[in-house]
Amino acid sequence: MYSLTSKQIRFVIKPIFFLGCALPFFWLLLAIFNLLGQRLGPEPITEIQDHLGIWGLRFLLVTLSLTPLSKLTGQFWWLKLRRMSGLFSLFYISCHFLNYISLDQGFAWKYIWEDILERPFISIGMIALLLMIPLGITSTKSWMRRLGKKWYSLHRLVYLIAMLSCWHLWWQVKLDTLEPLVYVVILTTLFGVRWYYRSR
Amino acid sequence: MLIKQKSDISGSEITPERVYMNRRRLLKSAGFFGAGALLGHSANAEEIPGNYARLNNVSKSIFSTNESPNSFSDITSYNNFYEFGTDKSDPAQNSASFKPKPWSVTIDGEAEITGEFSLEDILKPHTLEERIYRMRCVEAWSMIIPWVGISLGDLLKRFKPTSKAKYVSFETVLRPNEMPGQRRRILDWPYREGLRIDEAMHPLTILAVGLYGVDLPNQNGAPLRLVVPWKYGFKGIKSIVRISFTEQEPYTTWNAAAPYEYGFYANVNPQVDHPRWSQARERQIGGGIFEPKIPTKMFNGYEDQVANLYSDMDLRRFF
Numbered sequence: 024m025y026s027l028t029s030k031q032i033r034f035v036i037k038p039i040f041f042l043g044c045a046l047p048f049f050w051l052l053l054a055i056f057n058l059l060g061q062r063l064g065p066e067p068i069t070e071i072q073d074h075l076g077i078w079g080l081r082f083l084l085v086t087l088s089l090t091p092l093s094k095l096t097g098q099f100w101w102l103k104l105r106r107m108s109g110l111f112s113l114f115y116i117s118c119h120f121l122n123y124i125s126l127d128q129g130f131a132w133k134y135i136w137e138d139i140l141e142r143p144f145i146s147i148g149m150i151a152l153l154l155m156i157p158l159g160i161t162s163t164k165s166w167m168r169r170l171g172k173k174w175y176s177l178h179r180l181v182y183l184i185a186m187l188s189c190w191h192l193w194w195q196v197k198l199d200t201l202e203p204l205v206y207v208v209i210l211t212t213l214f215g216v217r218w219y220y221r222s223r
Numbered sequence: 224m225l226i227k228q229k230s231d232i233s234g235s236e237i238t239p240e241r242v243y244m245n246r247r248r249l250l251k252s253a254g255f256f257g258a259g260a261l262l263g264h265s266a267n268a269e270e271i272p273g274n275y276a277r278l279n280n281v282s283k284s285i286f287s288t289n290e291s292p293n294s295f296s297d298i299t300s301y302n303n304f305y306e307f308g309t310d311k312s313d314p315a316q317n318s319a320s321f322k323p324k325p326w327s328v329t330i331d332g333e334a335e336i337t338g339e340f341s342l343e344d345i346l347k348p349h350t351l352e353e354r355i356y357r358m359r360c361v362e363a364w365s366m367i368i369p370w371v372g373i374s375l376g377d378l379l380k381r382f383k384p385t386s387k388a389k390y391v392s393f394e395t396v397l398r399p400n401e402m403p404g405q406r407r408r409i410l411d412w413p414y415r416e417g418l419r420i421d422e423a424m425h426p427l428t429i430l431a432v433g434l435y436g437v438d439l440p441n442q443n444g445a446p447l448r449l450v451v452p453w454k455y456g457f458k459g460i461k462s463i464v465r466i467s468f469t470e471q472e473p474y475t476t477w478n479a480a481a482p483y484e485y486g487f488y489a490n491v492n493p494q495v496d497h498p499r500w501s502q503a504r505e506r507q508i509g510g511g512i513f514e515p516k517i518p519t520k521m522f523n524g525y526e527d528q529v530a531n532l533y534s535d536m537d538l539r540r541f542f
Contacts, residue, residue: 055512064312065293065301065508066364129515134501142499195499197362198480199309199409 027100040104044111047078048118068126075122076148079115080188082108084209087185091216106162109181113159116152116188144194151187154180185210271295275437278351278371286427287355288524293366295435297509302442303360304461305410306395306402313404314442321401323445323462332392332468335383342446346432348381349373353436354429354450359491359523361455363516364506370450371433376424384420384468392417392473393449394465410476416449416460417473417487421532427452427525430463453525455489486542490533491523495542 027036051074053061063070086108093101128135138145158178160166167174189210193203292298304314307321326342351371359365379391395414399405405412422428431450432439439445444461451458457477467473477485484498493503504516522529533541 065297066311066506067512068506069364071512126512131504131516134503137501144499197309198305 026098032100032103036100037104037107040107044082044108047074047115051075068122071122072119072127075115075119076192079112079119080185080192080206082112082115083181083185083188084206084213086112087181087210087213091213091220094216094220110159110162113155116155120149120152144191147187147194148191151184151191154184154187158184182214271435271437275440277437278433281351281353281371281433281436284352284354287353287369288357288367290355290357290367292355292369292435293509298366298368298434299440299442301366301508303362303456304404304442304444306404306412306414306462307442308404309409315440317403318441321398321441321445321462323439323441326446326464328447328463329465330382330467331465333385333388333470334468335385337382345378345447346373349377351432352429354431354452356427356450356452357523357525358450358452358456358459359505359519361457361485361489361497361502363497363500363502363504363519364508365519365523366508369435370429370431371436372429372431372450374426375428375430375449376426378430379423379466379468382468387470388468389420390417390469390471390473391420391423392465392467392469393460393463394467395460396462396464410480414460414476415474416458417469417475418449418451418458419472419532420468422451425529425532427528453491453522453529455485455491457485458489488533488538488541490529490538490542491519492521492538492542493519494521495539 050061051071053059054063055067055071086105089101089105089108093099124130124135128138139149140146158180161170161174161177170177189203189207192206193200196203300315301311302314303311304318307314307317327339328342328345329339331337351373353369353371355367355369357365358368393416395412396402397405397413399412418428429450431444431448432446434440434443439448444459444463447463448461449459449463472487475485475487477489478487491502496502502519505519506516507514520526
């Protein structure tokens with residue numbers, strides 16, 4: 024079967040994928056500064072917050088879909104995008120958290136602490152972010168080598184993180200659970216594909 | 224009761240103070256980027272689109288706040304009106320084909336005079352008043368809105384409620400053809416709300432027919448909606464077609480949907496948190512991204528006027 028060369032992956036696929044991943048962030052910058060006709064609505068802070076969180080979750084799902092994609096298509100270069108996609112997810116989620124403590128809460132630690140401890144949906148989101156950090160740190164080749172088999176066990180946490188993230192979104196919507204439901208269905212499908220290939 | 228000074232400038236002529244302050248802040252850091260969400264939005268009479276009919280003979284009210292209102296565009300583009308969709312921008316986008324005219328309201332239940340009345344007949348004996356009120360949403364954001372409306376109490380008295388009338392319930396129109404949100408059973412349509420009779424009779428409680436001196440836009444609950452400024456915004460039922468006097472506490476939609484999160488009373492109370500978020504502070508809409516949250520006031524700042532209605536009640540239990 025035709026396969027991409029490592030040069031094509033490095034100089035074509037990866038840069039395109041990088042730009043794609045960065046697009047939601049560029050859009051956000053345009054909207055914040057009302058450039059190119061893009062704008063945020065009357066409550067910009069909540070919009071920034073939701074935008075960053077949703078894209079963090081989406082890239083988490085993209086990361087999880089790359090292995091099933093490579094199995095389904097028989098093309099292994101998809102796997103080379105997992106690290107970038109995962110790091111972008113971590114980037115969006117970190118911005119989501121930073122926006123929450125800065126613009127949203129105005130560094131009012133008393134309220135932030137109360138939120139994290141007392142509001143289950145925020146506690147869950149916080150746990151998901153904390154779990155993502157070691158995965159981000161150990162995402163390099165040298166860490167892979169250093170951890171050996173343990174690296175794979177550690178990075179299986181991504182499944183838990185994805186479930187917690189969907190749960191976090193589900194719990195924070197007021198009533199209309201259609202969008203979180205879509206993500207849960209996608210996540211379940213991805214699990215299903217993996218299970219299918221594993222059990223074959 | 225707190226009596227505030229009359230202001231002879233109408234709400235529509237004032238630039239919100241916080242917008243003004245933001246402009247100053249931006250000018251100070253001139254040279255740094257453009258405007259965008261860094262700034263709030265300004266409010267001017269000129270920005271009100273001409274297709275809204277101007278309301279005549281609107282008198283001022285001592286109940287209006289001195290705070291400057293949000294812009295017309297904020298008030299009409301950031302709405303919770305699930306009948307038109309659950310996104311804040313949905314009501315403005317999906318309500319163009321809604322027909323608020325002709326309109327009639329059924330008045331029934333424990334009253335001497337009942338029946339179906341045209342909106343014109345309902346409003347005729349009353350003087351329209353501008354009431355600039357704070358509006359605090361249960362989602363912890365707030366606006367200041369220059370409503371135009373009539374006292375609900377004055378209206379209700381005309382129908383001579385009997386001694387059995389302990390509560391008043393309200394119902395929104397059911398028109399799935401014109402209200403796309405009603406085609407999904409997110410809530411138990413039609414939307415219903417209710418007040419205790421003394422809350423309904425309180426001078427602060429109004430039925431609004433307009434804002435910024437013009438007819439109520441569809442996305443704000445045309446042609447007739449409830450405004451109870453010391454309660455969370457969801458109590459302000461929109462596009463009302465039925466008002467009933469009842470002996471029992473009426474069914475209310477959000478309370479039925481999530482009884483642990485939304486009570487019948489829904490009084491603004493910074494000490495009683497929503498199970499999923501704090502109610503201690505609120506975000507004022509229109510301030511831009513560097514605007515800090517402000518502390519929420521008991522009864523949304525109307526404590527002096529309404530606290531006596533609840534003097535013997537445990538507000539944690541009756542939230």
